[in-house]
Amino acid sequence: MSTHRDQDRPLAGLRVVECATFVAGPSGGMALAQLGADVIRVDPIGGGPDHRRWPVAPAGGSLYWNGLNKGKRSVTVDLSAPEGRELVTALITAPGPQAGILLENTGRAWLSHETLAKRRPDLIQLRIQGHADGRPAVDYTVNAATGVPGVTGPETTAAPVNHVLPAWDLLTGMTATTGLLAALHRRQRTGRGGLIELALADVALASVANLGWLAEAQTTGRDRAKQGNHLYGSFGVDFPTRDRRRVMVVALTASQWRSLCRVTGTEKVFAAMEEALRADFSQDADRYRWRKMIEPILRPWFEDRTAEEAGRELGAARVLWGPYRTFTEVLERERENPLIADVEQPGAGAVASAGSPLRWSGTGPVPPVAAPRLGAHTHEVLSDVLGLTQADLSRLSRAGVIRGASPDR
Amino acid sequence: MSTHRDQDRPLAGLRVVECATFVAGPSGGMALAQLGADVIRVDPIGGGPDHRRWPVAPAGGSLYWNGLNKGKRSVTVDLSAPEGRELVTALITAPGPQAGILLENTGRAWLSHETLAKRRPDLIQLRIQGHADGRPAVDYTVNAATGVPGVTGPETTAAPVNHVLPAWDLLTGMTATTGLLAALHRRQRTGRGGLIELALADVALASVANLGWLAEAQTTGRDRAKQGNHLYGSFGVDFPTRDRRRVMVVALTASQWRSLCRVTGTEKVFAAMEEALRADFSQDADRYRWRKMIEPILRPWFEDRTAEEAGRELGAARVLWGPYRTFTEVLERERENPLIADVEQPGAGAVASAGSPLRWSGTGPVPPVAAPRLGAHTHEVLSDVLGLTQADLSRLSRAGVIRGASPDR
Numbered sequence: 001m002s003t004h005r006d007q008d009r010p011l012a013g014l015r016v017v018e019c020a021t022f023v024a025g026p027s028g029g030m031a032l033a034q035l036g037a038d039v040i041r042v043d044p045i046g047g048g049p050d051h052r053r054w055p056v057a058p059a060g061g062s063l064y065w066n067g068l069n070k071g072k073r074s075v076t077v078d079l080s081a082p083e084g085r086e087l088v089t090a091l092i093t094a095p096g097p098q099a100g101i102l103l104e105n106t107g108r109a110w111l112s113h114e115t116l117a118k119r120r121p122d123l124i125q126l127r128i129q130g131h132a133d134g135r136p137a138v139d140y141t142v143n144a145a146t147g148v149p150g151v152t153g154p155e156t157t158a159a160p161v162n163h164v165l166p167a168w169d170l171l172t173g174m175t176a177t178t179g180l181l182a183a184l185h186r187r188q189r190t191g192r193g194g195l196i197e198l199a200l201a202d203v204a205l206a207s208v209a210n211l212g213w214l215a216e217a218q219t220t221g222r223d224r225a226k227q228g229n230h231l232y233g234s235f236g237v238d239f240p241t242r243d244r245r246r247v248m249v250v251a252l253t254a255s256q257w258r259s260l261c262r263v264t265g266t267e268k269v270f271a272a273m274e275e276a277l278r279a280d281f282s283q284d285a286d287r288y289r290w291r292k293m294i295e296p297i298l299r300p301w302f303e304d305r306t307a308e309e310a311g312r313e314l315g316a317a318r319v320l321w322g323p324y325r326t327f328t329e330v331l332e333r334e335r336e337n338p339l340i341a342d343v344e345q346p347g348a349g350a351v352a353s354a355g356s357p358l359r360w361s362g363t364g365p366v367p368p369v370a371a372p373r374l375g376a377h378t379h380e381v382l383s384d385v386l387g388l389t390q391a392d393l394s395r396l397s398r399a400g401v402i403r404g405a406s407p408d409r
Numbered sequence: 410m411s412t413h414r415d416q417d418r419p420l421a422g423l424r425v426v427e428c429a430t431f432v433a434g435p436s437g438g439m440a441l442a443q444l445g446a447d448v449i450r451v452d453p454i455g456g457g458p459d460h461r462r463w464p465v466a467p468a469g470g471s472l473y474w475n476g477l478n479k480g481k482r483s484v485t486v487d488l489s490a491p492e493g494r495e496l497v498t499a500l501i502t503a504p505g506p507q508a509g510i511l512l513e514n515t516g517r518a519w520l521s522h523e524t525l526a527k528r529r530p531d532l533i534q535l536r537i538q539g540h541a542d543g544r545p546a547v548d549y550t551v552n553a554a555t556g557v558p559g560v561t562g563p564e565t566t567a568a569p570v571n572h573v574l575p576a577w578d579l580l581t582g583m584t585a586t587t588g589l590l591a592a593l594h595r596r597q598r599t600g601r602g603g604l605i606e607l608a609l610a611d612v613a614l615a616s617v618a619n620l621g622w623l624a625e626a627q628t629t630g631r632d633r634a635k636q637g638n639h640l641y642g643s644f645g646v647d648f649p650t651r652d653r654r655r656v657m658v659v660a661l662t663a664s665q666w667r668s669l670c671r672v673t674g675t676e677k678v679f680a681a682m683e684e685a686l687r688a689d690f691s692q693d694a695d696r697y698r699w700r701k702m703i704e705p706i707l708r709p710w711f712e713d714r715t716a717e718e719a720g721r722e723l724g725a726a727r728v729l730w731g732p733y734r735t736f737t738e739v740l741e742r743e744r745e746n747p748l749i750a751d752v753e754q755p756g757a758g759a760v761a762s763a764g765s766p767l768r769w770s771g772t773g774p775v776p777p778v779a780a781p782r783l784g785a786h787t788h789e790v791l792s793d794v795l796g797l798t799q800a801d802l803s804r805l806s807r808a809g810v811i812r813g814a815s816p817d818r
Binding site: 010011013014022023027030031035049052053054055056057058062063064065066067068070113130132135136137138140141142143144145146147148149150151152153154157159160161162163164165166167170171174175177178179181182183184185186188189192194195196197198199202203205206207208209210211212213214215216217218219220221222223224227228229231232233234236238246247248249250252253284285288315318320321322323324325326327328329330331334337339340345348349351352353354355356357358359360361362 | 419420422423431432436439440444458461462463464465466467471472473474475476477479522539541544545546547549550551552553554555556557558559560561562563566568569570571572573574575576579580583584586587588590591592593594595597598601603604605606607608611612614615616617618619620621622623624625626627628629630631632633636637638640641642643645647655656657658659661662693694697724727729730731732733734735736737738739740743746748749754757758760761762763764765766767768769770771
């Protein structure tokens, strides 16, 4: 089931303990597992607050939890008992140059770096936070505060439009893995570990700044308005097709714009319009400024074609385009994609599961694997890593300090 | 200006060549520069297709390009000339255990791994693609095909709602850095480099699968509908306040829900409603199912308070909340945040710029730095890395093969 024993994988041999819930931490831990690390997710007995998070399968298992925890080993321990905390501390600070790496979002004192580093001074610990000052936050509250919902959605909707994709969570997860691997590189060079903190709110703030959106408000002294489905600062918008579908079309560069005009047979009309408007549509700024004049000129070409026909012609002309799909359609279309396969998941049956998007020459694509059953590796890990005997494990189980695999849901 | 000489940084000494444009590759390269790597961005003379991308400053410089290329060294070379290509190839394949790392999105044959690995067999090359089969794609076309726009936006809007944040680009950038650092870890262990490919479309597809959204469509046999600003599968929505502002409030766990009820004084009414509806609002599923009954009960509490008052009380009660802000307000509120500072940027003046959200114990926060002027490090890099003499550089300049710093815009 899990792939952590494959010695050819980039992170083979590395051991990471994960004490994290919901999306950010677990998605980062999963990426490390997909790269070959042995990722041990620690949960309280019965599971963390994300263990039943929606969407759930008709059979009761969380498709969300399964999706975000594939390929890890699962250990469940009574985290309120001193003996349980000691087991987790021992797992985190176990010796070895490839161990001593912790990814967490708990904010708990007994997992503070100060406490843990007493046991293993070169521990690498990455703590994910809501806000940098310790205030809690989640993707959706952070997103509101970035300003992005205010520029999202139809121009006619005054209210902010929330994103559905937890983009900040996902981005924080991969920022965390980048930070952990950079810290590992440093430890290998210098022997030093350390605490790395990463706040969801800071990831979001840095991103809107990096895109130039804060500097734009600062230099123009005003906030931009909603643009509906139009791309900001160049040309891109969606078009309905003859078969009542919709495609997204983007001309980000002058050459993409020329291709779009050529394939849609609109070169002459745009040349005439450029002259009349004193515009130059080869420039981003002018394509953006006149987007509402450009869009209606292109629309009939799409209305004359099915989405498939339009896509074929646009593709041949190397115009950037994408069909709009529902999740059902995505699933159907991606049946041939080796990134997605039906995998038997706990409490869910065989369901569509994703591998890693990173494709490695030599080792091939990393296929999707199952999530662990909650607690499935408790005994195995405590015996492997801490050398606990069968007698120790039995005593801890009887005392309620640890628990093995739970039933399917 | 650039910080690549600071020996205490996690990636100090590492050299990465970046031949990439727009968001994904450059944002990844920038993250490596912020971790201390010497990141050399190579562009054609005059700049890549992203060099003037919006938003632009009134003075003409691209706030977007500046934001995504901070702390790198910039080299401009005639990429259509054989001699220019040879210089770039030599930079990429220069010897040293800390060099030989390439991040690119060009798809060009002269930058194929086969060609480059002949010169340096242990080269690590990460190639970002649109689609895995080589078809071009950008964030906005990929996003349409994920299914996300179909579940985003007001319930009353039938049409898909595009995101504004290029979430897939940003996520691909940090997936790329994770892949590069994992490959470096493997090369240090085994001596082997290799090609790693990463398609924007695969990052998006894997993400919607990881969140359980494809498996949900598969197991239920239907597509979920739009939920407006409601959080899917639990309780979270925005509320207007007395001062005509708006706050986002989320109760993801039973304990957060109890806190929200307590602070808003709604415990009794919800208890009565739970009895009448035979519901249990401590369960995600019931909070979600009855969200449109719950929302109006909470609303008056918000209408009685300013956003600041509501935030203060919610914060004290540890309820998850966030204010909605415009970019101008974000800028104003984050003035005290060390992550953001005004930095003199090429062609833009002193503008709000972000450092790295990763906070390192021992080395402190990484402050924002400037982007290079296009081509500013051409001579320096070719002399440092390839040992070119002043006479070589003069000859190459005269022949138009290289160019140094361009004027401000």
